[in-house]
Amino acid sequence: MKHRSAKRLTRRWLPILLCLLLIGGCSSGPKLAPVPPDQAADNSNGHESPPPSQEPAPDSDPGNTPDNGSQLPDEPAGNSGSEDAPGADEDVPNAGGDSAQPPVDDGTYDATWVAAGDIMMHMPQLPGAYDEAAGTYNFNSFFKPVKPILEQGDWTLGNLETPIAGKSLGLSGYPRFNAPAELGDALKYAGFTTITNANNHAMDRGSQGIAMTLAKLQKLGLDTKGTARSKAEADKLTIVKRAGISMGLLAYTYGTNGIPLPKDQPYAVSLIDEQAIIKDIGRLKAAGADFITVCLHFGIEYQTTPNDEQTMLARNLIAAGADIIAGSHPHVVQPYELAEVTNPDGTARKGLIIYSMGNFISNQRGNTKDYGVIYKVGIHKEHGATTIGSVKAIPTWVHRTSVKGVNRYAIVPIGDAIASKSLADLSSADYAAVKSTYAQVTKRIESMHSKPVQLQASQ
Numbered sequence: 001m002k003h004r005s006a007k008r009l010t011r012r013w014l015p016i017l018l019c020l021l022l023i024g025g026c027s028s029g030p031k032l033a034p035v036p037p038d039q040a041a042d043n044s045n046g047h048e049s050p051p052p053s054q055e056p057a058p059d060s061d062p063g064n065t066p067d068n069g070s071q072l073p074d075e076p077a078g079n080s081g082s083e084d085a086p087g088a089d090e091d092v093p094n095a096g097g098d099s100a101q102p103p104v105d106d107g108t109y110d111a112t113w114v115a116a117g118d119i120m121m122h123m124p125q126l127p128g129a130y131d132e133a134a135g136t137y138n139f140n141s142f143f144k145p146v147k148p149i150l151e152q153g154d155w156t157l158g159n160l161e162t163p164i165a166g167k168s169l170g171l172s173g174y175p176r177f178n179a180p181a182e183l184g185d186a187l188k189y190a191g192f193t194t195i196t197n198a199n200n201h202a203m204d205r206g207s208q209g210i211a212m213t214l215a216k217l218q219k220l221g222l223d224t225k226g227t228a229r230s231k232a233e234a235d236k237l238t239i240v241k242r243a244g245i246s247m248g249l250l251a252y253t254y255g256t257n258g259i260p261l262p263k264d265q266p267y268a269v270s271l272i273d274e275q276a277i278i279k280d281i282g283r284l285k286a287a288g289a290d291f292i293t294v295c296l297h298f299g300i301e302y303q304t305t306p307n308d309e310q311t312m313l314a315r316n317l318i319a320a321g322a323d324i325i326a327g328s329h330p331h332v333v334q335p336y337e338l339a340e341v342t343n344p345d346g347t348a349r350k351g352l353i354i355y356s357m358g359n360f361i362s363n364q365r366g367n368t369k370d371y372g373v374i375y376k377v378g379i380h381k382e383h384g385a386t387t388i389g390s391v392k393a394i395p396t397w398v399h400r401t402s403v404k405g406v407n408r409y410a411i412v413p414i415g416d417a418i419a420s421k422s423l424a425d426l427s428s429a430d431y432a433a434v435k436s437t438y439a440q441v442t443k444r445i446e447s448m449h450s451k452p453v454q455l456q457a458s459q
C-alpha cells in the first residue's frame, strides 16, 4: 500500500515539479552573473591571452581595431570575406575590375595595400615539398602562417625572383634559377593578387622562361608586371581597381645579371630608366589611376641601409607622382621612409618609400637574410583624392626545420611567434637569439620614417 501511494504521489506531483523546475530554469537565466562590459571588451581584444586555436596567430593586431594608430576608419567589411572564400577574387579582371564591395556612394573608399619581399627558391627548398607518388610539388605550407595577413590585402604584391617554368626547362637554384610551376599555385593559395617579375633573375631561363612564368601566373588569375612576351604587353597600362580605388602599377629592375635581353625583345624585362618611369607614371595618371605603386628591384645586396642611388631615384619618382615605392633585391630588410610632397598649388601629398622588404622565402640564413617584412598600408579615397593612411610593418622569419635530413620551411610573423612561443622546436636560447634579431630588424625598419622627407612635386 505504502509503495502504491508513493507511486501515486509521484504521478500526481512529478509534472508539477517538472513545471516548477522549467520555470525556475528560465527565470534564473537573467540572474546568472552578467559579464561586466569592461571584461567583455578585454575578452574580445584577446591580446593578453591568445585563444587556444591551433591556427597560428596571424597578427596580434590585425589592424582592424581602432587602436592601430591608424588614421583610417575600419577596413571595408568586404575584406574580411576573403578569408572565408579563398579565390573569391578570381574573377576580378586584370584591369578595371571591381571586387564585390558593398556599394558606397558617399565618395569615400578604403582599401588595404599589402606587399612582401623576395620570393626565392633555392634547391634545398625543393625536396620537402615534393610528393614522390604524384610527382608534383606543393609549397603551400611555406606560406600557411602568413596567409591570414596576405589575404587582408585588396592588392597583395610579391616579387617572384625566379622563373617558374618547371621541369621541362630544368629545375635549378643559384645562380640561374628555375622553380617548379607549382610555386605559382602556392602564391595564389597564400593570398597574393599581384606578382612582379622585374628582377635580376627574370632572364634565368630566357624569354621562354618569362613566357611560361607569365602564362602560369595569369592562368591563376594573378596580375603580373615587369616582364612581357610582346611589346603590346609591356606597354599595357596596369590599373587594378579594388574596393573603389584604382591602383596603377609599374615594376622595374636594375639589370638581369649580365644576361642580355633578346635583341628582338628589348621589352622582355622592364629596366630602370628614371625618365621612362616618370613618363609611365604620367600615363597611369592620365588613364585614371587613383594612386601609383612603383616596384623597384634595386640597391646593393646585404646592405642594411639604402644607398644614394636608391634614395635619389625613389624620392624623384615620388616627386613625379608615385605614391608608394616597393623596393626589393638586397636580401635583407632596409628601412622605410615617408615623404611629404608639396604640389604647385600649395597642397600636400604623402608618399611611402619602402627600400627593401628582405627575403620573404629563401634558404639564406644568418646576418638577417632569413628575415623579411610584410607591409600593410591603408589607402583612403575621399571625393576623388586618394591618400596613404596607416603604415604597418610586420617582420617575418623563415622558420626552417629539418625532418630526417629534409628541410621544411614556414614563413612566420615573428613578433607573434615570439610572444606566443608557438615554435615548438625552439629552445629558450633559440628564442632569445630570434628575439634579439627581431628587435634589430624592427629597429632598422623603423629607423628612417620619423622625420618625413620634404619634396616638391616635379610634375
Ligand SMILES: [Zn+2]
Residues within 6 Å of the ligand: 161, 199, 200, 201, 297, 328, 329, 330
Ligand atoms: Zn634580386
